[in-house]
Amino acid sequence: MTSSGVITFTGPDPATEPGIGALTFGGFLDELVARFGERPALVSSPSGGRRVEWTYGELRERAREVAKALVAVGVDRATRVGVLMANRPEWIAAVWGAAMAGGVAVPFNTFVEQRELDHLLRHSDVSVVIAQTEFLRHRFVDDILELCPEARTAAPGGIRSADYPFLRRVVRLDGEPTGALQGWDTFVAAGADVPDSVLDGIIAETRPIEDGVIIYSSGTTSFPKGVLHRHRGPMLQCWRHAHREQYTTDDRVYCGLPLFWTAGFAAVLGGTLGSGACLVLPPYFDADDALRLIEEERVTVAQIVGAHDVQLQAAYQRLPRDISSIRRDVHRITGEPAPGGAPRPANQASYGSSETFTSITAIPYDAPIVQRHTYGRLTAGSSIRVIDPETGETHGVGEEGEIILKGPSLMRGYVKVPPEDLFDAEGFFHTSDLGWFDEDGLLHYTGRLSNMIKTSGANVAPLEVEGVLLGHPDIARAVVAGVPDAIAGEIVVACVVTHAGATLTEDDVRQCLRGSLSSFKIPRRILFFSSVDDLPRTSSEKFNLPAVRALAIELLAAEG
Incomplete structure (x- = not known):
């Protein structure tokens, strides 16, 4: 080590x-x-x-x-x-x-x-x-x-x-x-x-x-x-996912994730096929249709993201279906208490990214309860260093720092980006993620060095949303941040400064964005400001993003 x-x-x-x-x-x-x-x-x-x-x-x-x-x-x-x-x-x-x-x-x-x-x-x-x-x-x-x-x-x-x-x-x-x-x-x-x-x-x-x-x-x-x-x-x-998920050839697995996501590709599609199980494949997730498929196709495992739980529970309350075929995590559909009171947290059994094609650390489905609030142990052949992002000094057990990694599932690189811009001299990829290892070798993920927004499993780059917002003739300045949300993890929130005399509503702005941005990138909430001075800035006149995010949280909380 x-x-x-x-x-x-x-x-x-x-x-x-x-x-x-x-x-x-x-x-x-x-x-x-x-x-x-x-x-x-x-x-x-x-x-x-x-x-x-x-x-x-x-x-x-x-x-x-x-x-x-x-x-x-x-x-x-x-x-x-x-x-x-x-x-x-x-x-x-x-x-x-x-x-x-x-x-x-x-x-x-x-x-x-x-x-x-x-x-x-x-x-x-x-x-x-x-x-x-x-x-x-x-x-x-x-x-x-x-x-x-x-x-x-x-x-x-x-x-x-x-x-x-x-x-x-x-x-x-x-x-x-x-x-x-x-x-x-x-x-x-x-x-x-x-x-x-x-x-x-x-x-x-x-x-x-x-x-x-x-x-x-x-x-x-x-x-x-x-x-x-x-x-x-x-x-x-x-x-790996086939081995980790412990499916049998009798399982019928509902796929609630897009296959173009690495999680849908490897964890659901690959994990199911690699086990000899049967994939039940809807074109997209819809809660009512998911319950129909579970009943008609006798689904045994529903692979969904955390944001789907509330939708499934509401649909189940509206029109209960026969879901007796489900053999695990049925509480995510019914809303009833989980057996033992400690379910495996949705989307929190592993750490990885598109760059590692899902997990580079993971815990098995049946891991002890004490491990379920961690991101698990390193996969075979993989390595992680936890470093000080300023000095590059490596940290030991219990010390938080930036996660850098390499392993057999790591990407070859980004399209049209020189490899020397991505990997250090030893082949480690710097993730801009923060975390630490405990004495049992379990990874604890604590957040991002960068400002990427993760909403319902999808990544949203604030710069992209800001660029489209600034194309609106009535918007002078814009800054986008992620605000915590119990269902989606984070929601996209835009803080915009309008030109004098402009009368915009949130619906006006969202309607304008619909032709340019994917639906999950469109801000859930838009907060309006009459002056750039109303938004926190640094000494270099850049927006102070942590302070802007805190302000957005405060204003939304005040609205109730």
Whole structure:
């Protein structure tokens, strides 16, 4: 733990870690089929829609069809393939298919507005986009056509755009093909000309150290960062979650998280499949629909975030359903006291991020109660140092500092950012998180050095929201902060200074933001000030963010 005065907390030897299988996307599916064959892998039964059920064998076959189609249109090593769709079976086939074809899957956030999609298409350098036509109020294909008018007239595969210089092809999952927009069935059918032996060769020659997926995660910059992972990290985390969650092949797991989040990807999807259980996959979380699925599909485990608990409890009170199939954490749905009075805290069983593809520390589901208010022990092969953020001096047991880390699930880097800007000379990534280890080797997370807002599991960069607010003609200054909330963890609050004579309401501002920001980034509350002098500032005339946050808390508390 200590070398030359440097204190490092380390996880177990990776050679001792149980339950780890193949560490490529293709190898992962091959191993699942060998073990679970014709068992049900997933069920999709959207309200009012067609029920779809795939076995493990069918899941692999659908992914192989997409992989061969991508090979047929020229995808090869490191070609980037965007996937823009809600939680549905085709999402899994497209993401795995892209990686199995030798490309890099880029699952996009389905909350995106057109402005954000423009950034993702430019920054990711995707050559192919597989998109759902629409989802809720979003019109993805229309947005793509507005951003890239060349796609209206080009032939499939023939897009040439100065704004998106790498983009060549758009595949629409549903709706009629037009221009460069290729229909899903036609796209998949083209792969039939690719021999299985060719795809088998690509999968066999793909190594765990090669690039496999890019996850876009909001950071301290105004736009999301592209977090580039090799095959190894995501697949390792899928196997780990399967072992940690202790599912059985009889479990049916409801997925309440978006699959484009690493938690949805690895913890729910990967953990379920890696166990041979069946994933019950709604397109998005809706409390009433979740209860319907729990009853109809005999769900045994509901994987949800803490913000869902209150919604589920309210829905259950309105219309009770038969949820007797749920075998653990049923109190999160009914609102009744937890057995023993000490439930596992929601979202507090592990510490990690998009950069580590979920957990780098964790506790098992059945950990002793005394451990449940910590973030657990280091995973195998992982290391953390707790340092003084000013001096870099390492701290020991019981001393708080910045968490820096490395390990086998750590990203290769950010897209278009030099690695020397991210990792120190020993390969440690500086997280800007604060925490400390106790004498039992359990991590305690205490907060952020930076000002990132975490609301209902999603990251919001204040700079991005502030930039959009300042585009409003009646707003002179704006500062955004996170305010504690019992359900969401934090809510986004904007403090704005209006120009003289302006008469704005909170609804006016929110309505203006809706076309530019994802719904979770839009401030829940907007506080108005007539002068910048009403907001705390530092000696350098910058907003004093801790003081602004405290002021917002005080004003909201006064409103009751």
